[in-house]
Amino acid sequence: MAQEQATQDLLKTPLHALHVEVGAKMVPFAGYDMPVQYPLGVKKEHLHCRDAAGLFDVSHMGQVRLYGEKAATILESLVPVDIIDLPEGKQRYAFFTNEQGGIMDDLMVANLGDHLFVVVNAACKEQDITHLEAHLTDGVEMEVIEDRALLALQGPKAAEVLARLQPEVADMLFMDVRKLDINGIECIVSRSGYTGEDGYEISVPSTHAEALAKTLTDFEEVEWIGLGARDSLRLECGLCLYGHDLDTTTTPVEASLLWGIQKVRRTEGERAGGFPGADIILKQIETKDVARKRVGLVGQTKAPVREGAKLFDADDNEIGIVTSGTAGPTAGKPVSMAYVATEFSPIGTEIFADVRGKKLAMTVEKMPFVPQRYYRG
Template identity: 75%
Template sequence: MSVNELSSNESPSQELLLTPLHALHVEMGAKMVPFAGYEMPVQYALGVRKEHIHCRQAAGLFDVSHMGQLRLHGANAAKALEALVPVDIIDLPVGKQRYAFFTNDQGGILDDLMVTNFGDHLFVVVNAACKDQDIAHIQTGLPNDVLLEVIEDRALLALQGPKAAEVLARLNPAVGQMVFMDAAAIELLGVECLVSRSGYTGEDGYEISVPAADAERLARQLLSQEEVEWIGLGARDSLRLECGLCLYGHDIDTTTTPVEASLLWGISKPRRADGERAGGFPGADVILDQIKTKDVACKRVGLLGLSKAPVREGSRLFDADNNEIGVVTSGTFGPTKGQPVAMAYVQSDFSSIGTEVFAEVRGKKLPMVVEKMPFVPQNYFRGK
């Protein structure tokens, strides 16, 4: 999405919610826009491009408190959640996090989410725009011995970039021992926070669930470090796109299956192999058949622009004979890559790496080539 798209995706008459850090964003001169029912910072004084580059080179701080934070309590919590996702939740180790997605009976994706096993409960983070429907979806058929808790009193911060570990370790050295997808309850500034070594930029970093009352104090402490700058939604979008990460409602939705979305890696092997835990999630018959036959009409691919002009969401794609073959779902100019990057769905015959396609932009057909994602390397810390 472009900054303009980010700032115009909701009715201006809608009453917007505020995160616990709203006043701090205004104080820092953020440009605030409607997003997923909240008033959110799209950029700061640096501007989107410089914020993007700063996060790649040092450390960026993101307010993602609009996301839904949930807890599932009970001995059968993992079993109950596993019935809704094609992911292994039962065997998720304590102190580990896993990417998952809810599916519908047609195999489409209702939302994507992160699930963490904290031992005495599962901690779930869902997308802001989907959280009400996700809560209802989880509650439907939830066994009596499993309790869903909607967390209303915590903010969520993301500290991302190659200097993130160095910065956060000044508050508690224990974070330096974590590797990608580790999670733990860690004290920061005397407050217990839920910290995972993960994020949405492709860089090393952390996501920090902090009590709302302490969020501003933690944010100010992090911002006082010379490596750290606030980063808005605009750069968050270009960062995740360069690293091949999907945005729900754009690159994946109820009309796209995980196989069409090239998310086969997100379906745990025990849920797709022959065995007692294979299937058992909504749309399993459709999804498992697509895995077996490899028969899908379209595929999500990465595209690199061969001209300077960015290709935005909604641009139609054509082959060399002017036949329409797909549509762009996310697109921007990649500041790190130095050329236009996009995600799109194309007919399967045009999904091979190196295939040339043409995007229609203002009446012109601009050449693009199917490229393996991520467009820039992911720098997750997996240990030395």
């Protein structure tokens, strides 16, 4: 009875009934009842997305609009990222930081011309909206979008499939964003995603989400993909999952996310710094002095090393912990993401993971484990 009550309390995306109809296995995730896998199964879903195209329901994510002349300035004061110079029709990866330099959430920011379109993680949605609200000034307005779903079409055949419905998507490059009609439905489309593959994320009115999803999955190239394969796909391509590989105690420097902090925000000039935790983060960038680093690990045996596994050096000293791990269906070997003491972070370092009392050898390797295939033209 308690389980039934708990399930009833979960939120549902506009596509919930469709997932159940096509045989998805549903699980609680970030307060929502979400599909973890479909009848195809996690491994086959993963491989299908790498080979053809997969459709993901990511409607549990938060979608927000920021209006006003100072919207970019306000948002830039909360992230160590260049928002002011973000060109119209472009999207950028960002992260909210706290006063300790830790990461509160990671997010995507798009410039749609008359407003900024922001997508935040489901688990942090309420916190992020409160955080933004607290920093709004006169003339900047925030609209929390409640009436749109979010679909992700990912894989090497995603562009070919979506172009049958809207030919303009073929001209888009990685991180381009546009308002486009798809089958007569006004959508916000970005050429981006969370699998390392080429693909699109499509914000669509909730009332039209099921029709669009059915149209897309009617193409033989497209299969539904659940949370299980979403996790293994993003991990193979070295992409962090908030709450696992990133959290409020982890700085962008420890997380190896320096590529996400543009030069204008970290070198001398009027726009350098000015975000929460800037003193700590900028000092870490300058001195390269951090106690731990996020690294990629590849297993030397066939056993996957999962989140929570403790890591040791050859002398049995504990040196870190695994934050994500999978069997690596495309990589063909177990791959993990971990934080280790900085002296153990160089590529090629051998370390040992404790898996059910056995010490399994692993090697620090460069990420991504599988090449990213974003379309840059």
